[in-house]
Amino acid sequence: xxxxxxxxxxxxxxxxxxxxxxVCEILRRYPHHLVITMPRATKLxxxxxxxxxxxxxxxxxxxxxxxxxxxxLMHEMAHLITYINHKDNVKPHGxxxxxxxxxxxxxxLSDGIxxxxxxxxxxxxxxxxxxxxxSDIHLAKTLARYDRTSHPNIKLLDDxxxxxxxxxxxxKRVFIKGDRIRTRYRCVEENTRxxxxxxxxxxxxxxx
Numbered sequence: 001x002x003x004x005x006x007x008x009x010x011x012x013x014x015x016x017x018x019x020x021x022x023v024c025e026i027l028r029r030y031p032h033h034l035v036i037t038m039p040r041a042t043k044l045x046x047x048x049x050x051x052x053x054x055x056x057x058x059x060x061x062x063x064x065x066x067x068x069x070x071x072x073l074m075h076e077m078a079h080l081i082t083y084i085n086h087k088d089n090v091k092p093h094g095x096x097x098x099x100x101x102x103x104x105x106x107x108x109l110s111d112g113i114x115x116x117x118x119x120x121x122x123x124x125x126x127x128x129x130x131x132x133x134x135s136d137i138h139l140a141k142t143l144a145r146y147d148r149t150s151h152p153n154i155k156l157l158d159d160x161x162x163x164x165x166x167x168x169x170x171x172k173r174v175f176i177k178g179d180r181i182r183t184r185y186r187c188v189e190e191n192t193r194x195x196x197x198x199x200x201x202x203x204x205x206x207x208x
Contacts, residue, residue, distance in 0.1 A: 032056040036059070156201055166204040174191070
């Protein structure tokens with residue numbers, strides 16, 4: 001977990017080159033506490049409101065690549081702005097949040113900081129953004145390509161053929177990919193033969 005009062009120095013290694021000035025300008029407009037966390041399996045970031053208006057908190061996972069970090073940070077900033085303007089009187093990912101997300105993330109598309117493939121994916125995503133960036137398969141796959149710079153063996157479950165063996169999780173358990181059921185894949189753990197449902201977007205190590 002990283003804490004700093006020197007915003008630029010704290011964020012420099014987490015955000016894309018050329019984005020730092022705009023990022024810090026946006027963050028300073030709205031009082032809050034930003035925490036860069038250890039990796040979390042269930043979320044990339046979150047927003048917690050303080051109903052006294054003194055200690056709103058944003059968190060972002062510190063293991064994200066710089067492009068995913070920026071998108072997640074602006075996602076959570078949009079929650080903060082929406083809360084400041086509307087409190088709990090609107091839906092968490094309703095039209096007000098969508099509009100604020102477009103306002104926070106949209107200007108970065110004109111700054112030339114995103115590679116062309118991410119920029120195109122973000123533009124499509126922002127036409128109707130969802131509750132979670134990772135729920136947009138095209139954007140999630142595009143961002144995942146940039147994780148492979150430091151972890152070249154990482155793939156998404158959706159990228160490998162059926163009946164492939166793959167490794168998942170800290171325990172490095174081995175699974176066999178099965179059929180897709182609606183939005184999930186049924187996979188069997190090799191040792192126990194127990195079945196699990198996986199998102200197509202989980203990051204795995206492909207064994208073949």
